[in-house]
Amino acid sequence: MADAFDLIVLGSGPGGYVAAIRAAQLGLKTAIVERELLGGICLNWGCIPTKALLRSAEIYHYMSHAKDYGLVADGISADIAAVVKRSRGVAKQLNQGVTHLMKKNKVTVFMGTGKLAGKGKLSVTGADGKTTELEAKNIIVATGARARDLPNLPADGEKVWTYRHAMTPKEMPTKLLVIGSGAIGIEFASFYNDMGAEVTVVEMLDRIVPVEDADISAHLEKALKKQGMTILTGAKIDTISADASGVKATITTKDGKASDGQYSHVIVAIGIVPNTADIGLKELGVAVDDRGFLKTDATCKTNVEGLYAIGDITAPPWLAHKASHEGVIAVEAIAGLHPHAMDPLNIPGCTYCHPQIASVGLTEAKARDAGYEVKVGNFPFIGNGKAIALGEPEGFVKTVFDAKTGELLGAHMIGAEVTEMIQGYTIGKTLETTEAELMETVFPHPTISETMHESVLSAYGRQLHM
Known part of the structure; x- marks a missing residue:
């Protein structure tokens, strides 16, 4: 007899494990199935360990430029093996954290390869070859994606x-x-x-x-x-x-x-390829788009009753935080809470290169293409005292407003710490703010975030420090 649950989540990445936690909070008997490591690609092989690598590179960069700060650092060198070891340690710590969260929230974990075996049914084959049959009224597929290979030169891990x-x-x-x-x-x-x-x-x-x-x-x-x-x-x-x-x-x-x-x-x-093959989707007749990504509605539901899909197997943007929010939406829909649909234009994107990039909403070009008459503000880091003091004067903040209503349509940033700052604009967009509220907001001094205020002022010819 199959083990019965209210919800089964296939895949334990940032979409899957967050969905499982939210389901447990709402009193649903929940199981999660993972074939490799809890936390999925993001925690183990993506978002988190790459940021650990980039942090090491950032420190090395600053050490190499110590004289710019009145400091002396002679004979510095990089140990790539030690850098990688630190990164893997960070990933391991977070993997253990997700394991703890599953136990804390009483989510049943099945380690193995999961496959849909019919509506409301899922089989899990463990490393020992044994298969466990599960069933649930609702299933969330969160199997993520993998890197796309060159057609004539597949990755070999060597060169x-x-x-x-x-x-x-x-x-x-x-x-x-x-x-x-x-x-x-x-x-x-x-x-x-x-x-x-x-x-x-x-x-x-x-x-x-x-x-x-x-x-x-x-x-x-x-x-x-x-x-x-x-x-x-x-x-x-x-x-x-x-x-x-x-x-x-x-x-x-x-x-x-x-x-x-x-x-x-x-x-x-x-690019990426969705992990949709050999998990029973085709047999169930789940609808996909031209690129093979699953089609879902505003609550992440597929065309198959009781089957939901979240994260990188669905439409872009393919971001961990988008997957997590979709997990919450799907679970709350299953629980009958009528959650709000997610607006893709309110999802921030961050790139952790040097300098960093962060953005939310429409670019200037896309806003114009959409028919908006726009007001555009731009303020450089060189006009910001904190950025200069940090030795990070390169960068700027750009804001795009609807000239008729003052609605914030988009914000685009490049420079030090902008990945931490973009959430201010994201909150503003979610609250449907206009330039008036942003102008009246008091930004702390001295901070790089003051460039955000100045960019808004700039769009209306009111910038103060340039």
């Missing part, structure tokens, strides 16, 4: 890496090729550049971090080139091959010129 290999390198790259300039590609490019590798980034579109505002892209490209990176936009990989000595690539740049390059390693960061 050809995905993000997962790049987090635990067997050796330090000397000359690194990064294909793709989204958040993952740029973060690893930034990390390895700070750690001393010679880095080249290839992007097929006309600018790096192409989902960001064009002004952000331009500023980041300038900053990364200043740090020594080679940035090739509007470029394509004609041929690429790898052997024991490294990677050889022929790259055609936007001027039509092709050239051969030899690299020690390549990181492929060209």
Whole structure:
């Protein structure tokens, strides 16, 4: 006889484990199924351990520039093995934290490979080959996604890496090729550049971090080139091959010129593939879009009764915090609480390169394309006392408003600590604030966050410090 639950969650990433916790809070008998490590990719191989790596690179960068702060640091060096060990330790700590949260909330954990076995049914095959049958009125699928390979050169963990290999390198790259300039590609490019590798980034579109505002892209490209990176936009990989000595690539740049390059390693960061195969979705007739991602409604429900989907197997943006919020929405819908639908324009995005990037809402171009008449504010970090005192004068804040109503349509930031600051604008958008409330908000001095206030003032010709 199958074990019965009110809810089964397939996948324990930031969407799955948060959904399980919220379900337990609402009194639902809940089970969670995980084939590898509790916490999923984010905690174990994504968001968290990469930030630990980037923190080490940031400290190394500051040590290398100690004289800029009146300090002396001689003979410094980086130990890539020790840096990776620290990162893995952080991931392990958080994995243990999720394990504790499951016990605390009385969520039953099944370790093994889960597969839908019909409506309301799920089988779990453990490492020992034994299968456990589960059933529940509702199931949430939160199986996430994996890195997309180059069609002619799959990652091997030796010379050809995905993000997962790049987090635990067997050796330090000397000359690194990064294909793709989204958040993952740029973060690893930034990390390895700070750690001393010679880095080249290839992007097929006309600018790096192409989902960001064009002004952000331009500023980041300038900053990364200043740090020594080679940035090739509007470029394509004609041929690429790898052997024991490294990677050889022929790259055609936007001027039509092709050239051969030899690299020690390549990181492929060209997108993700949803983990939807072989888990019983096709047999149930679950609807997917043209790219293979599951279609869901405002409460994360699929076209199959009792089956919900959240996170990276559904529509973008593919972000951990979006998955977590979807988990809460799905569970509250199951419990009959009628949750509010999530507005994708209120989901912030952060890229932890150096300098950092953060944004929420519409870019200036997308706001204009949507028919808005806009007012745009822009304030540089060089006009901010705290940024100068920190030795971080590069960066700016850009705000986009509806000229007719004063609604905050979007905010875009680049510079030190902007990933911590963006939530101020995110709260403002969620509260449907206008320029009036933001202007009347008192920002503490001295903080970099004052640039946020000044950018709003700038949109209306009222900036004070520039």
